[in-house]
Amino acid sequence: MTQPYGFVEGDASLVCKLHKALYGLKQAPRAWFQRLQSALCNMGFHSAKCDTFLLPLHIPVTSNSSSSINDMVSNLNSQFPLEDLGDLNYFLGIQVAHTTSGAITLTQTKYIHDILRKANMQNAKPMKTPMFMVRDPTQ
Structure with missing residues (x-):
């Protein structure tokens, strides 16, 4: 400088x-x-x-x-x-969908499909995975 x-x-x-x-x-x-x-x-x-x-x-x-x-x-x-x-559609890999009732749905469907495509596993058999659901992000 x-x-x-x-x-x-x-x-x-x-x-x-x-x-x-x-x-x-x-x-x-x-x-x-x-x-x-x-x-x-x-x-x-x-x-x-x-x-x-x-x-x-x-x-x-x-x-x-x-x-x-x-x-x-x-x-x-x-x-x-x-x-x-404008309206938020994607943020940090999360898809944001607005319903007609005013609710907001957050999904990572696109992210999951992108990962499956990169791993060439689009036709893989789905499996159930146990998951602990936490609704409050501060816990």
């Missing part, structure tokens, strides 16, 4: 103290997370107890109140550049 204009000239061993993280440095993701977490905490959100890096909303915004969504989006938009991508 070259010293900015107006900095003390003549001594190449001097360093500049940055007041923000530079894109591409290993500290940049942590600085971004701290800034986003601070903004969300100031809006009344809290980190999950089971994973402090998991926020109650992990960027997709959902609510039963459109005014709450609009308030939150305008608040975040005043601090960060945002882009509305």
